[in-house]
Amino acid sequence: MSTALVELVLERGFSALTVEDITEHADVGRATFYSHFRDKEGLFAQVTNNLLDELAERLRPAVTDSQVGFTGRPVMEMLRHARDERDVYRIVLRGEGDGKPLQMFMDTLADATAEEFRDRAARNAVEPRIDPGLLARVWVGEQIAVLRWWAEQEVPPMPAEDVVRMLLDLGLHGRYWASGFDAPA
Structure with a gap:
């Protein structure tokens, strides 16, 4: 039934589907x-x-192997997973189903990310400068935006490795640097 749901949402959109459509497509009884x-x-x-x-x-x-800072390994694994499960990612990230699956996806990732940020700070005896919950929401929001852009293309616009490298540069140097500016004097 899961496959039927995904295929039909891609074809018609979630709001247009009925349970009968799903059961017919999946060849199962109501x-x-x-x-x-x-x-x-x-x-x-x-x-x-x-x-x-x-x-x-x-x-x-990927997270267990990442003791300090942003290595890019979790993002790489997420992009690989999105490549393997592209259609499911597409319907979730588009906000089908009144956005509830997307909210569930974002909340789950943000909670896990905030916990990892807190644990990593404690392991390294540092004090976060921004609340880990807020930082996680910002981080996950950026990742979701990039993931949706990447997954929606018939052919990904760039290799996952390039995406991760650019995000690593952004994480290490910041938006100001990424926009082409030098650090203010």
């Missing part, structure tokens, strides 16, 4: 659908949860 899900929103929430679980599993080694 009773089977309702034995697992309350409605199409419940199915979409499950699809999003599965995506987040897979992403967390893939990110775990």
